[in-house]
Amino acid sequence: MVTPHHSSDETVDALKPRTPPEVNGLDPFAELLSHAAAEVDTDSGTGPDAGSGDPAPQPTTRREARDAAARRAHQATLGWSHEEYPDRQKPVRAKKRRRWLTATVVIVVIIGLFGGGGAYVWFTFQPQVLKLLNLAEPNDCTGQGTGSVTISIKEGDIGSTIATTLYKAGVVKTSDAFYSLLLKTKPDPVFQPGVYSLKKQMSAKAALAALQNPKNKLERTVAIPEGTTEADILTSVAKATAIPIAELQAAAANPEAYGLPPEAKTLEGFLFPATYTFDPGVKAPDVIKTLVDRSFKALDQAGVTPPDRWKTVVLASVVQLEAGSNLTDFGKIARVFQNRLDRGMLLQSDATVAYGAGVKRVFTTDAERADASNAYNTYVHPGLPPAPIGNPGDVAIAAALHPTPGPWLYFVTTNLQTGQTTFSTTLDEHNAAVQKLHDWCNASAANDAYCK
Incomplete structure (x- = not known):
């Protein structure tokens, strides 16, 4: 029943056109819905379906309507017993059918009351109407969910975007449930871009907890040590990411596509050694670009201009391989x-x-050092080698740019276990240091294993 703005006992003339009541104080729209719900309330036993016989007469005045509402409220407080009134027990399906009948009645009343604007009112306030009539389904699931599904969070995704992603993947029942939870959660949740393994039909709370758990993030990690060659890097990446080695080799075949200097015929020297994490399904060109871009970043941070990149990387790669693990010797070498x-x-x-010879040994043979066909043989060919011999890290790059001041012309590692290195200014001093190395290698079988 709609309560007018003023109180009156005048009889409502059903033949006269009704004018929409003003909204003041108690919301007449809400009262109308409450009245309609009460008329067909199958749970309380006070509606028309509660008993048999002639239908109760309808109130004709506002006062009678209010009295009828009061009587219904009083009956509800008495607590009807289904055992005492077995005819009040109805099948669940019938109850649901009558509840939807209630909604239909409400819609008809709204349209009849508000005319053409009734449809607008219904669609605008539909959630409130259904909630009031206890017809609205919950917008959230319960529990931890079942099955398995993967979702991706991209760089720059905001809360509403993530909520939509979860809804479309079937993780949560509605995007509103998840987004509403985000708004209530303090401090604000932080999401890391990547691919996550979740379940379907999770509660919003469970989905949020799963996204905050690093164990649910699917990652492919590869660690690349300093000095590693391009061939070994591609092999390691293939194992870590499950990308076929042929695809990586094909992606690496065109260095110019990644912005390398024109002298570069391969990616050697520009695949920066570091630990990388890739999402499942990453493509070979994206992996290559990530490593190359990281190399450019290191060179830029070191102050290397693009025209000087090539020479710097070539020298740094030689320093990296010769210095080994003793960081204090990089600048001297x-x-x-x-x-x-x-x-x-x-x-x-x-x-x-x-x-150049394709071997991995500390020492080279006399024949290898005399081989002029080896373009990387710096015992024969003057200057720097024609290209990098590995992929240098930050320390080697810094050493190539800023060598430690000193007069040294020779060096040799005299203890391969500790990396101890002797620097000399004359050939005689150097030959004496080389003898120390041989003596160390011959001191024990364990030492000799380092010298192979």
Whole structure:
């Protein structure tokens, strides 16, 4: 029943056109819905379906309507018993059917009361109407869900975007349930871009907890040590990401596509050594681009301009392979090579010879050092090798740019276990240091294993 703005006992003339009541104080729309729901309330036993016989007369005045509503409220407080009134027990299906009948009655009343605007009112306030009539379905699931599904969170995704993604994947029942939870959660949840393994039909709370759990993030991680060659890097990436090695090799075949200097014929030297994490399904070109871009970033941070990238990386790659793990020697080794280049001396690096010969050994043979067909043989060919011999890290790049001041022209590692290195300024001093290395290798079988 709609309560007018003023109180009156006048009889309502059903033949006269009704004018919409003003909204003031108690919402007449809500009262109308409450009245309609009460008329067909099958749970309380006070509606028309509650008993048999002639239907109760309808109120003709506002006062009678209010009295009828009061009587119904009083009856509800008495607590009807289904045992005492077995005819009040109705099948569940019939109850649901009558509830929807209630909704239909409400719609008809709204349209009749508000005319053409009734449809607008219904569609605008439909959730409130259904909730009032206890007809609205819950907008959230319960529990931890079942099955399995993967979803992706991209860089820049906001809460509403993530809520929609979860809804479309069947993780949550509605996007509103998840988004509403986000708005209530403090501090604000932070989501990491990536691919996540979730379940279907999860509650919003369970879905949020799952996205915050790092164990549910699907990742492919590969660690690349400093000095690793391109061939070994591609092999490691293939194992970690399940990308076929042939696809990686094909993606790496065109260095120019990734912005490498024109001198580069391969990606050697520009696949930065670091630990990388990739999403499942990542493509080979994307992996290559990630490693190359990381190399450019390191060079930029070190202050290397694009025109100087090539020479810097070539020298840094030699320093990286010769220095090994002793970080304090990087700058000194870079100084030895720079001093020799300045004097027009051969670099005489065993690391370059081994790379060109396709072997991985600390020492090279006399024949290998004499092989002029090896373009990387710096015992024969002057200057730097024609290309990088590995992929240098930050320390080697910094050493190539800023060698430690000193007069050294020679160096040799005299303890391969600790990395201890001796630097010399004369050939005699250097030969004496080389003898120390041989003595160390012959001191024990364990030492000799390092010298192979």
